[in-house]
Amino acid sequence: MTTLDQHHPVDLTLDKTARELRIEWVDGSKSQYGFDYLAAMCPCANCREKRIEMAKNPLHVVSGPLGPAEVGNASMVGRYALSITWQAGCVSGIYSFDYLRSIDPANAEKDEAGEAGSREEG
Ligand SMILES: [Zn+2]
Numbered sequence: 001m002t003t004l005d006q007h008h009p010v011d012l013t014l015d016k017t018a019r020e021l022r023i024e025w026v027d028g029s030k031s032q033y034g035f036d037y038l039a040a041m042c043p044c045a046n047c048r049e050k051r052i053e054m055a056k057n058p059l060h061v062v063s064g065p066l067g068p069a070e071v072g073n074a075s076m077v078g079r080y081a082l083s084i085t086w087q088a089g090c091v092s093g094i095y096s097f098d099y100l101r102s103i104d105p106a107n108a109e110k111d112e113a114g115e116a117g118s119r120e121e122g
Pocket of ligand 1: 042043044045046047048090091092093
């Protein structure tokens with residue numbers, strides 16, 4: 001038995017006008033990710049380390065004029081991930097569909113308690 005299929009997208013729309021990534025999953029649910037959010041959540045080792053360091057450090061230095069995140073390039077990586085490069089940011093982000101589901105902004109609002117006790121409706 002595998003749950004992989006649940007995390008498989010049937011439709012991926014990278015909307016550069018609305019500046020968001022929209023995904024329709026095989027189970028019928030939909031997710032929306034703003035570019036700024038996606039860029040900030042880059043899953044590559046470098047960015048992950050930076051986020052961990054920022055979380056540890058009470059001093060947050062926010063660099064201003066980077067500007068809005070714009071997608072430079074996007075492509076599928078096999079059947080399990082989406083590679084996104086950012087014009088003024090990181091170019092090594094591989095967003096696996098597992099990861100994308102786990103950072104779905106809508107889900108984050110629903111159960112902020114964490115992974116435990118996630119339940120499905122419908
Ligand atoms: Zn990165």
